[in-house]
Amino acid sequence: MRLLSTSLKPTSGTAQVKGYDILNEPGKVKKEIGFLSSDTGLYPRLTAFEIVTYFARLSGMQEESIKRRVDEIFEILDMNEFGNQKIDKLSTGMKQKVSIARTMVHDPDVLILDEPTLGLDVITSRSIIDFIKSSKEKGKCVMFSTHVMHEAEKLCDDIAIIHKGRILDVRTLADYRKKTNLNDLDDIFVKIVGE
Amino acid sequence: MDLKRVKIIYFKEMLDTLRDRRTLISMILVPILLFPVLMFGMSGLVVFLTKKAEEKPARVMILGKKNAPYLTERIFQDEKFKIVEESDFKNAIKEKRIEAAVVFSEDFERKIEKEDSAQAIIYYDRTEVKSDIAMGKLRDHLRDYEDSIVTFRLKKRKIEKSLLYPVNVKDENVASKEKMGGFMLSMFLPYIVILLALTGAMYPAIDLTAGEKERGTLETILVSPASRGELATGKFLCVMTVSVITAILATCSMGITAGMSFAQMGSFTGEEAQISIKFISIVVILILLLPISALFSSLLLSISLFAKSFKEAQSYITPFMLLVIMPAMISFMPGVELNWFFAFVPVINVSLALKDALLGSYNWGFIGLIFVSTAIYASFSIFVTKRLFEKEEVLFRT
Structure with missing residues (x-):
């Protein structure tokens, strides 16, 4: 998963994501993917809103569409209540929602999610699973790793x-x-x- | 490299850094408060304690009072002394029951009468400020007495006192108050500017690299569309900004504090000094601050990027700080002048050029050379930082 996200380079061989080579076109690959793992932390001194906006800007989105997209994603994930709170004040479930929002904000066609529900309560976990399901239904390619077999049964x-x-x-x-x-x-x- | 993305990274890093209490303390609080506390605290305390010790009568023991009754009486009359009796005067000095003791030789009075040279020994403890002050008071008193004897002997022989001093030597300091101030400032300021440019860069450099590794946010940004080069540049510019701000704040605080503090010390030491930094000197400080801050920022980023945690980065940086502090202290050394060799030695070159500038000597050739040479070192160092950001074994070191 880290190789596909281009954060690591393969010792041999290569792969393509949406037709872009991970070795030769890592920048283009990264624009097409949303990557989430337990190692992708959040900036504790920034607010949920600032983080999601920051990653939207980095992916080259225009300011008007950023606003629209951030509002939309905060609404879907029910994040408006804590949008202006700093990350270090949030619960694990809230943080994971911010991470999902961060992964999805640029509306990538490929999602690479490494155990996105790890350590979450049932309700948050279900809302994340539902969100992934709806992404799949929208035609996105979702690569999902889990130890929870019924999640795989439900989604894959x-x-x-x-x-x-x-x-x-x-x-x-x-x-x-x-x-x-x-x-x-x-x-x-x-x-x-x-x- | 997409400059728009570098700008986005830079502003985010600045926002994040300015919310970090440690960085705020080292960037704003330390440079502003360090000097007033240090200089007013130190010099103020010294002046206060010395004055207090001088005002208080010194506890003194006189041995051989019978040998010099007149002089003993004089000391008794003097309000500066309080005469004390002790069995063992040396022990009494050691145990701080008295500050000093004076011993008049057995033949003291006789020798004075015979117009010979009589002996008086002052016992004191030089490591004790109060004792040292008491010794000074006793010596002054004895000199006054000596002077009156000399005057009496000369008068008796109808000799003018000026006969004893055929050459009247006087020294006159032609340096203006401003120059004296510049001289004092030229020793401290280069060192302080360099030191603060370094310490200012330290916390953000660690926080934006090893700190991010610790918090797991480095991997988050690595999977974003930002390239490693853009990331390194944004972080570098943020650290450099903090470094420059810290050094500028330190310069202002030091200038203002020193102006007041040296005046205070001046009234104590008798040296008059007035601190005012010329505009052109400020320009030189700013010109040289930029490349040296760039050099420190990139070096600190590289070192801390290599570390796995905040603590590890701090332990790597400590020896590096010593490597910078030692050459920066060259501004304190008398007689060391800027030359072609030193102009190429990082840190030393900036320290000496700032010293010259504060003394009012602007060698633009050297200043230009130092700017260019330091900028070249900084560019090389930035290049290394960028390369390190591309190395998996550094970024994902476990």
Whole structure:
């Protein structure tokens, strides 16, 4: 995921995101993606609004469209209540919402989300899952990593099972069920990893 | 490099930095308050304590009173002394029960009468200010007495006192008050400007690199469309701004404080000095401040970018600070002058050029050369900083 986000360079090989090479056109790749992981923190001394606006400006958006987009995204994620509060005053769930807003503000076509619901309460977690679902329905490509199997069941078209840094299998949930004769993704995961 | 994006990064970093209490303290509070507290506190305290010690009668013991009854009586009469009796005068001085003791030799009075030279020994503790002051008072008193004896002996022989002093030596300081002020300021100010340009840059440099690593925000910005070069430039300009502001504030505060403080010290030491920095000297300070701040900012950014945490960065920077402080102190050294060699040595060159400028000597050739050479070092250092921002092993050092 870090390689695709261009924050790390591959030792060999390359990849393309929306037709842009991660080695030769990292700037263009970064404009097309929204990347979120547990390592992408937020500036504690800035407000939610300032952070989201900052990243919108960095992606080259015009001031008028920034305002519109920020209002829209704050509304969708229900962030207006704490928009002008500094990050270090916010709860984990609020911070994660700001991170999602930061990832989505430039309306990227590709979303790379590394465990976006980690450590969140059920309600915040559900609102984030719903938001990802709606992004998917809008035709965005979402790459989503999780340890919570029912999230993968709920969201993913294609599921890659990764164990010890290697992809063991990639297929749809239906195909996994057919292959393993198991219904639950937890059981499917354990079976494939055990093989 | 997209300059618009550099501007966005710069303004965000400035906003973030100005909300950091540590940076605000080192950027505004320290340069403004350090000098008044240090100089008024120090010189004021010295003047106050010395005056207090001088006003208070010195506790003195006289040994051999019978040997010099007249002189003993004179000392008794003098309000500056309080005569005390002790069994062991040396111990009494050590234990601070008395400040000093004077011992008149057995044949004191006889020798004075015979018009010979008599001996008086003053015992005191030089490491004790009060004792040192008491010694001075005793010596002055004895000199007065000596003077009256000399006058008496000369009068007896009908000799004019001027016979003893065929050459009347006087020294007259032709330096104006302003020059004296400039001389004092020329020692302190270069060092202070350089030091504050460094300490001003320190906190933001650490905060915007190692601090961001610690908070996990560095990776957030790395996945944004901003390039590493734009990021390095925006951060560098922010650190440099803080460094320049700190040094300018320090210069103003030092100029104002020194003007008042030296006047206070001047009244104490007898030297008259007036501090006023000429406009042209301020121009020179600003010209040379820019490249040296740029050099410090980029070096500090590089060092702290390498560190994994705020604490680690601080421990890397401490030896670096010593490397800057030592050459900056060259302005205190008498007789060291700016030459072709020093003009190329970073920090030393700026320190000496600022010293010259504050003394009213403007060698524009050297100033230009120092500006260019320091700017070249700074450019190289900025280049290194930018390269470090492109290195994964530095950014993601674990």
